[in-house]
Amino acid sequence: MSPSEALPPPAAHLTDRLHTASALVRAGAIGAALGELDALAAGSDALDETGRARLLALRVECRLARGDLAEAMRLADQLAPYVERAGLAAGFAHQAKGELAAALGDAEHAVDHLLAAGRAVAGLPEDPELLTWRAGAALGLVLTGHHHEAAELATEQHRIAVAHGSAYAIAQALRTLAAADPGGHRVRSLREARAVLAGVEAGRLAAQVDADLAGLLLLRTDPAALPEAVLLLRGAEHYAGMEELWPLQSRIRRLLDRCGEPPHRLRAEALTVLTPAELRVAGLVAAGLTNRQAAERLEVSVKAVEWHLSRTYRKLGIGSRAGLELAFGVPA
Incomplete structure (x- = not known):
């Protein structure tokens, strides 16, 4: 067999x-997904119709997560040929357009597109990790005042997720149930979602669940709920800052403000406010080096390291090196 024959076909x-x-x-x-998806776009003509629609939908989702509405809108325009068709390609297209409409604050059009995604894939095997149209539609229905319909969709999504067995899908369904639940089980659903995600790599969903739970805890009059809410928000803040998910970060910081807590500056922000010398020192100390070890590594005095750290603490709004790794978030 020649080397060329051993290679998989380009489409595969x-x-x-x-x-x-x-x-x-x-x-x-x-961040890693965006790099891979943008690289794939150059050869997307080799994909079939469903693959091209899925690629565009994923790129829209990531751009929306980053708050890049202009690029998300440009990519969504490329999905226009798929929305009039049936099957997964149409499902991906409508779901992406629905997510974009939701991000733009147009809940009614979001619901229209997301329900159209459901109609497009009617009769196909259900994969709640692949298409999440019910979750988005339920949230949109809550915003438009259709609580009963939202609860029905959320319940159906949960049933399908449990049957599928995916921890990610079950946690997402529980989050949707919490949003659509008119009763008093919202906190319980979110705690269950957190438990389901334990040990699962799902950073964005976990941060969203934590922010939702913190918001509900802050509505309680119990003072004991405040420390838990702050702890949840700090973890979510760190993740959102590391991945530069500014819409989520903005929401988290509004909740921290309600807690009376200042925001931590994270990665991209640190890069804009710290000098190169401060970045080098703080990166080493955040990685666990002592002041003396950092000084030896950089071939400077311990006093210079202390001076740079003092300026870093002041700029980033932290009080000591104990909070530096979380607040700084830039690897050495």
Whole structure:
């Protein structure tokens, strides 16, 4: 067999890479997923219709997670040829357009597109990791005042997720149930979602669940709920900052403000406010080096390291090196 015959066909290779990128999105590694998806776009003509629609939909999802509405809108326009068709390609197209409409604050059009996604894939095997139209539609129905319909969709999504057995899908369904639940079980559903995600790589979903739970805890009059809410928000803040998910980060910081807690500056922000010398020192100390070890590594005095750290603490709004790794978030 020649070397060329041993290689997989271009379409099969691209499909495998698309599956990998999709897994990265579910894991919450949005930066890594974007790099892979943007690279795949150059050879997308080798994909079939469903693959091309899925690639575009994933790119829209990641851009929305980053708050890049202009690029998300540009990519969504490329999905126009798929929305009038049936099957998965149409399902991906409508779901992406629905997510974009939701991000733009148009809940009614979001619901229209998401329900159309459901109609497009009617009769096909259910994969709640692949298409999540029920979750988005339920949230949109809550915003438009259709609580009964939202609860029905959320319940159906949960049933399908449990039958499928995916921890990610079950946790997402529980989050949707919490949003659509008119009763008093919202906190319980979110705690269950957190338990389901334990040990699962799903950083973005976990941060969303934690932010939802913290928001509900802050509605309680119990003072004991405040420390738990802050702890949840700090973890979510760190993840959102590392992945540069600014819409989620903005929401988390509004909740922290309600707690009377200042925001931590994270990665991209640190890069803009710290000097190169401060970045080098803080990166080493955040990685666990002592002041003396950092000084030896950089061939400077311990006093210089202390001076740079003092300026870093002041700029980033932290009080000591104990909070540096969380607040700084930049690897050495």
